[in-house]
Amino acid sequence: MRRAPALTPRAFFSGDEAIIAQVLALLPARWHDVYGELGTKGQADGPKVASSKTAPLPVSEHADELLGDIVAILTSWEERVAAVARLHIDTDAWRRRRAHVAAATLTRHLAVLLALPAEPTMRAVSLTTAATLPRGARGLVHEAAGYAEVFLDLSGADAGLEVLSLLRRCRRLLGETPPTARRLDGVACGGCDFAELRELLDDDGAFVGARCYECGTEYTTTTYAELVDERKRAAIQAGYRRRTVPRAADGDQVARRV
Ligand SMILES: [Zn+2]
Numbered sequence: 001m002r003r004a005p006a007l008t009p010r011a012f013f014s015g016d017e018a019i020i021a022q023v024l025a026l027l028p029a030r031w032h033d034v035y036g037e038l039g040t041k042g043q044a045d046g047p048k049v050a051s052s053k054t055a056p057l058p059v060s061e062h063a064d065e066l067l068g069d070i071v072a073i074l075t076s077w078e079e080r081v082a083a084v085a086r087l088h089i090d091t092d093a094w095r096r097r098r099a100h101v102a103a104a105t106l107t108r109h110l111a112v113l114l115a116l117p118a119e120p121t122m123r124a125v126s127l128t129t130a131a132t133l134p135r136g137a138r139g140l141v142h143e144a145a146g147y148a149e150v151f152l153d154l155s156g157a158d159a160g161l162e163v164l165s166l167l168r169r170c171r172r173l174l175g176e177t178p179p180t181a182r183r184l185d186g187v188a189c190g191g192c193d194f195a196e197l198r199e200l201l202d203d204d205g206a207f208v209g210a211r212c213y214e215c216g217t218e219y220t221t222t223t224y225a226e227l228v229d230e231r232k233r234a235a236i237q238a239g240y241r242r243r244t245v246p247r248a249a250d251g252d253q254v255a256r257r258v
């Protein structure tokens with residue numbers, strides 16, 4: 001039983017570890033920003049419709065629910081990392097402090113986190129999501145409160161996706177839009193040779209590749225890095241040629257045999 005459809009089902013690539021570390025560093029401050037929205041965007045027992053001073057939110061979400069999820073998700077991964085890395089964790093701290101501490105623990109042991117094997121992990125999900133789980137899934141349905149606690153088989157890869165998803169939910173609740181794609185100056189496309197490459201960004205604004213606006217060729221982070229290396233090598237070789245083959249006024253026969 002996997003939860004992939006609810007999250008981004010993209011494959012992990014080598015840059016992910018750095019991106020997840022960045023997101024973990026951001027989450028404690030985002031927790032504080034979302035906390036500041038309590039009361040303005042409705043608490044758990046408030047009205048179901050979220051209100052915003054700026055634009056309407058694409059998905060209504062309660063600040064209190066999100067704060068709870070940040071703490072629950074980070075601390076649950078912290079517990080699993082602590083079990084593997086034999087760490088002592090302080091489970092009594094106030095919840096904001098807990099989110100902060102858990103994010104720091106996960107950053108320090110990121111390799112352990114991302115390598116965790118799939119294991120049943122408790123998550124609070126909506127009743128709609130709970131209804132889609134396969135028969136025999138373990139958990140508890142809280143009908144009146146409108147959610148279910150279920151055990152999902154979650155691995156380190158899921159941890160990465162959950163962390164990215166938490167930041168996305170914070171940004172959505174705070175009414176922020178991800179940064180726009182920039183033009184990648186000075187790198188000519190391998191397909192058409194025009195320097196018309198633009199970044200491809202995921203929902204979190206993280207760089208996931210490039211696309212040529214001239215011929216449509218798409219690059220992943222890996223093939224884009226290869227293209228940049230190739231262009232650099234070509235530029236260096238062109239430089240060597242310029243330096244090692246000087247133009248002699250009276251012909252190359254003379255220049256070579258001095
Ligand atoms: Zn092109």
